[in-house]
Amino acid sequence: MGTSTTHNDTQHAKQLGNGTSETSASDIQLSGDELLLSADSEVTPTLSVVMPTLNEEGGIAQCIEWVKAALEDMQIYGEVVVADSSTDRTPEIAEENGAVVIEPDGKGYGYAYLYAFDNVRGDYIAMGDADCTYDFKELPKLLNMVRSGEADMAMGSRLEGEILPGSMPPLHEHVGNPLLTKFLNVFYGAGVSDAHSGMRVFTRDAWETMDCSSSGMEFASEMIMEAGAKDLEIAEKPITYHPREGEANLESFPDGWRHVRFMLVNAPGYLFSAPGFGLSVVGVLALVLAWTGLEIGGAQFGIHTGIGGGLLTLAGFQLMLFGAFSTVSSDPVRGASDPFTTWFTKRISLERGATIGSLVFLAGLAYGGYLAVTWVTSGFSALPIAVADVVATVAVVLGLQMVFGSFLLGSLSQ
Template sequence: MLIGPDSDQTPALSIVMPTLNEEAGIAECIERAKTAISELGMTAEIILSDSSTDRTPEIGRDLGAIVHEPDQSGYGYAYRYAFDRARGEYIIMGDADTTYDFEQIPRLLAHLREQDADIVMGSRLEGEIKPGAMPSLHQYVGNPLLTKFLNAFYGAGVSDAHSGFRIFTREAYETMNLETTGMEFASEMIMEAGAQDLDIVETPIVYHEREGKETLDSFSDGWRHVRFMLVNAPGYLFSAPGLLLGLAGLVVMGIAYTGVSIGNATLGTHSMIAGSLLTIVGYQVASLGVFATVASDPIQKPTDPITERVTTSLSLEHGATAGLVLFGVGSLYAAALVSQWITNGFASLEFTMSSLIAFTAIIIGLQTVFSSFFLSAINR
């Protein structure tokens, strides 16, 4: 049932393994995949996306695998390179280091079909992790935290977001716009699947100890996942923090200006200054959310009404006009202060909370004007 690259038959399954010096475990992985193919009775191809300097590709070819050599480096790119050349209706992905048992392909495929899903993932955290198969830092800290991030930001609803053992339909792959080249590819697939309303299901699997040298860098690869998730969710990275900071600043300024007491405490001038700074910083951070949404086309766009309104219907003229009005109101008060200063013979003027409100309005007004022009420039 295993067919080669020159066969006229179209395989039902494409089993893809990225390989980087995996000669210690590649033969076992291929033999297990062959067992699964035989059990299913379906035509299949085994593809190695290989960047090895050892005997991995030679072993793979001897055992009937198709070997492709990606023209760029990277875990994600190796998968994408092979997926683009895979011919099967169903695509199976898994590491070639014996950590995943390819004999379980029939069970995962059956689950995919039974659930009428687009993607099925083998969950290590809901299954069994053999002693020594996964470092404690990954098992109890890294993978659970990254999974919580992904579920919170993207509503993935999975228990093990970074399991590398997955089956998905060709249609699902073609629906996802996968672009990353590194280890963050595992996160991108789930994020894109969620953005495209694809159905992801899980089933428990056993995770085995690997053969060969570990290639994962815990901290740098973990940070790549977090960075990718944050950059593609500007609502969480910029909009929400910006709105919270701005609202907190306005509340502090309002309380300080009105002189309302909070218990035995009364907010004064220093609180007013802090509130002004929070308001300005919050406005700037929230503006970055708008810019990131328009300029980068993130996977998860902000859903708050303010960002949606600004990015979809606010014109340059409306934004610039609002900024000029705000700037003008603040400037009128500032002009009155300058006039008073001149009239008093350039003597020192008493600091007032009203003047701080005016200066805050001037700054935010100017930001609005120039932000409107910048938004117009990147949104052409």
């Protein structure tokens, strides 16, 4: 390559962008080989295509040829950046076919992308696996949506497109991917049909806005989570999913659990606050019914209802505290924004929370003391209403939770 190749690339770029005195730009048709830039080219690529590889010698050459075909179709300059951790001939084959090969200094699927994205030069970035499951000749329809401003990130949807026989296990196609997609849409408002499609195109600005950091397989989820949480526009086009070349590196259940775990811990509102609020409402309602003796449809609610309601109230309040703690102590993609968490983290200082908790604690203690005095003064003959004991106990415990929760929140906020 060297000086001659760099000079030719520059000349072609001038012709492609501005035309020449002899030939108009519309008459110029460069081949994919001419449009695929080397690492030392002075021409800035429009599109950078990133492929993480781990022993993909069976498919890498075909994938690069597909990228060349896409560049030729669009008549834009591009580069293929291969983030390689292989022990086979993958890097040699990639270089022979015109790719820029880099070796990440860390491990993991996500880290390979993070490392590569720091080394790309294009204004638009595409990503996809190098195992021939994604046909990179379909890149133009995704890039066009991003270049036109229709989307910040465009994704190829396998579930809305065609999945060729032998390309995806039925468990992934009908259970795993739809379920994980549903989680992402509910928790993060992604609004996509195939959240774990690996074929994506996005702007450099969108990538910087997403601010991803996961090094493992959950990186694919994190991109969608960050995009949804930060109101980036995501669009999809149907694509064809092909059988892979070579050995699969995906472990269905461990990798699936990593995605679910990552989604849950980054959405404390759904993991803690929402269930906690629901349990608290049911618990308080049960306590009130048991304490007041109200009947519904002839049904009476006694001590067992009161005990159950007390347990639900305490458990629900504790879960809501967990939601507040996790929102403050970590940096979740989607922090809890329910009224309790907002009130507890934004409006309640340590002193105010401890004061409120102390008042609830003292009220429960006073009510319990009143019940005890009533029992003693009756000569130990008139037992207090059992549900009243439960109410007093719940108030004492809630007060303690509030006091010590306020101190913990104060220490986490520092």
